[in-house]
Amino acid sequence: MIGVFDSGHGGLTVLRALVDAAPDRPFVYLGDHAAAPYGPRSEDNIYRLTIAGMDRLFAQGCRLIVIACNTAAAVALRRLQQEWLPSAHPGRNVLGVLVPMVEAITRVPWMIDTVPPDHLAEPRSVGIFATAATVNSGSFPREIGKRAPSVRVVQQACPDLVPLIERGASDDEIEPAVAGYVRVLLDKMGSQPLDTVVLGCTHYPLVRHLFARALPPGVEVLCQPTLTARSLEQYLDRHPEYRPDPAERGLRFFTTGDAALVSELAGRFFGHPTPFERLR
Incomplete structure (x- = not known):
């Protein structure tokens, strides 16, 4: 079981x-x-x-x-x-x-803690949307960095989303919060384009469409x-x-x-x- x-x-x-x-x-x-x-x-x-x-x-x-x-x-x-x-x-x-997501981003198995000599990950940028505790733990940037140090990881805590989703709030209520978090993350990116975002909370797939709407065109959205x-x-x-x-x-x-x-x-x-x- x-x-x-x-x-x-x-x-x-x-x-x-x-x-x-x-x-x-x-x-x-x-x-x-x-x-x-x-x-x-x-x-x-x-x-x-x-x-x-x-x-x-x-x-x-x-x-x-x-x-x-x-x-x-x-x-x-x-x-x-x-x-x-x-x-x-x-x-x-x-x-x-967390493990399958890190493997998907880095294309390196979890049990490998250091980058294989022949592994050349392309330079790209990944945004992480998650809870404050997940962001503060540093797990995503730490584990991605071990396996693909050329990938830039930028994180954004989204403290309002879980309470909103848990109580069944409407899209109209949730969309301003999502849009606000996306704006802050994009500001952190500066002039560097964003390639991929990770919805690093299992609540967030329910509002994936709101993230996709707020993000620039062409950004890949990964759900767990x-x-x-x-x-x-x-x-x-x-x-x-x-x-x-x-x-x-x-x-x-x-x-x-x-x-x-x-x-x-x-x-x-x-x-x-x-x-x-x-x-x-």
Whole structure:
């Protein structure tokens, strides 16, 4: 069984792509709505909350978890993989959404921490739109820089977007915020043209059209759900130990918050009704 973890609704965009790519696999989703959003929190707090989420999903029988929250993945993933997971849950693993995006931008596998001598990445510029915690962690520029130092990375925190999207705000309400963040990032670019932007929060695919409208023509917009699904398929091909038990079936949704309220709002992210259960 594969777990998918997010601070709220955003990870449902990733879950939908995973289910579409592997409809026969059982998935368990957990949204930590009681503690959302993670973006304004301290790194230590995010780390503790992420570990608590992992423990809840492992207790549900998951053997592999995808952290579908950029904030949690950027701040906590490497540390929990190295310090917590081997002793707390040996034989199980946790992956994150940041890795497939870095691989897509740099065209270098994640396990390679330094640039191969024969790898010549073309000079280009990448804009990152993300939560404040993801931006402050420096994970995107650090990991991209290791693998493709010729790529210029410019980041822009978007603190208003997750609250707006989570409460189901209309495009008319969200568009001014998106346009404002795009203007600030373009100002940071100066005279250098922008080639690609990363929507570095799993909520943002729902407003991809607003980013595309605000950005200059020709800028590529990368979203994480499809990249994450493709990466997970490749990982599962390499790790047959995570094949599902024949008795495991279906799709379950859990939240640490108000299950009725979460169920009402979450369908927009997943594409059809999502009956959440409360998980303490």
